[in-house]
Amino acid sequence: MPSYKLYKMLHLGAIVLICMTTAGLAFHAWLGGTKESAGGARKALLALHGVGMLLAFVGGMGAGAQTGAISSEHGFQSWVHIKIALWFALGALPALPYRSPRLAASLFVVVPLLVAFAAWVAGGFLPLTR
Numbered sequence: 310m311p312s313y314k315l316y317k318m319l320h321l322g323a324i325v326l327i328c329m330t331t332a333g334l335a336f337h338a339w340l341g342g343t344k345e346s347a348g349g350a351r352k353a354l355l356a357l358h359g360v361g362m363l364l365a366f367v368g369g370m371g372a373g374a375q376t377g378a379i380s381s382e383h384g385f386q387s388w389v390h391i392k393i394a395l396w397f398a399l400g401a402l403p404a405l406p407y408r409s410p411r412l413a414a415s416l417f418v419v420v421p422l423l424v425a426f427a428a429w430v431a432g433g434f435l436p437l438t439r
C-alpha cells in the first residue's frame with residue numbers, strides 16, 4: 310500500500326504535468342499556431358495531459374484516504390468536492406487554447422491562480438495568516 314508521501318508526490322508531479330502540457334498547447338496557440346500545424350506534438354501533449362489527469366486523481370484520492378478526508382464510513386470531507394470540481398476544470402483546459410490566442414495567453418495567469426486556490430483548499434481551508 311503506497312504511503313501518504315508517495316500519493317502526494319504522485320499528485321503534485323501529475324499537477325505539474327497537467328500544467329506543462331496545457332502551457333505547451335497555450336504557447337503554440339498564443340503564437341498563432343493551429344491544431345493542424347501542431348500535428349503530432351499536440352496529440353502527444355493531449356496524451357500526457359490524460360496521464361496527468363489519471364495520476365492526479367489517483368494521487369489525490371490516495372492521499373485523501375490516507376489522511377481520513379476520504380473514507381467509506383464518512384464519505385468525502387467538504388473540501389474534497391471542490392477539489393473534484395477543480396480536477397474537472399483542469400480536464401477541460403486543453404480545449405481552450407486553440408479557441409483564440411487571447412484566451413491562450415490568459416491561461417498563463419488563470420492556471421497558476423487555479424493551482425494556488427487548489428493548494429489552499431487542500432486539507433480544509435486553513436487560515437492564510439496567523
Ligand code: HEM
Pocket residue numbers: 317320321324365366368369370372373374376378389392393395396397399423424427428429431432
Ligand atoms: C480529485 C481531486 C483531488 C483530490 C481528491 C485532491 C486531494 C489532495 C490531498 C489529499 C492533498 C494533501 C492535503 C494535505 O496534505 O492535507 C492535496 C494537495 C494538493 N493538491 Fe490536490 N486534490 C485534487 C485535485 C487537485 C487539483 C485539480 C489541483 C490543482 C489545480 C490540486 C493541487 C494540489 C496542491 C497544489 C496540493 C499541495 C497543497 C498541500 O498539500 O498543502 N489538487 N490534494
